[in-house]
Amino acid sequence: MIRVLVVDDEALIRTGFTHILNTADDIEVIAAVPGGQAVRAVRELLPDVVLLDIRMPDVDGLTILADLRRMPQAPVVAVLTTFDTDEYVATALRSGAAGFLLKDTDPEQLPHLVRTLAEGGTVLSSKVTRLVVDGYLDKDLHEPAVRLAARLTARERAVLVLMAEGLANTDIGERMHLSTGTVKGHVSAVFSKLQVSSRVQAALIAERAGLLTSDQDEGAR
Helix, strand or coil: CEEEEEECCCHHHHHHHHHHHHCCCCEEEEEEECHHHHHHHHHHHCCCEEEEECECCCCEHHHHHHHHHCCCCCCEEEEEECCCCCHHHHHHHHCCCCEEEECCCCCCCHHHHHHHHHCCCCEECCCCCHHHHHHHCCHHHHHHHHHHHCCCCHHHHHHHHHHHCCCCHHHHHHHHCCCHHHHHHHHHHHHHHHCCCCHHHHHHHHHHHCHHHCCCHHHHC
């Protein structure tokens, strides 16, 4: 059972997300709280996934994110936002968020996205725009990204591309006919060579280096 905590100052959003997610057999919303109660709720309830509103009137969602990421057993955190060009999204990704969801995400997709987060995958709304990517990696970082990506083996590049698609380790293993343990080893190598600490950071470097538009078939064999 995937234990989820919803953090949003709007009661309607909390109720809506709770209702949608609790219809799934393998997901349980253990609490839905306003921002001021978020850190305490995480410490007491130990959720697997936190869906965190990034813009709340009475508390800074980025501060909450930083507090959660410092916890010994930090949950996976995806930020919620109303706008796909929200200026706070880039900072949240730098701070360790596993991705972000728009509040108007298709209800039928929401349980799948939470499962992806719980399995270690990356979730970026389908409405992510170039503005978000450019806000995360400055335009003059193309050449450094290319140099970092050049350190990867063909197999590691193939793993990186699938990570950028949002696949979890088990899904990557199935796609590439590798064990989950082998995939984890490749993911660790990718993080080390790209000098990043999250899948989102790795995926956006891959985008900046042009890997997401190149042919990765050779590396997948």
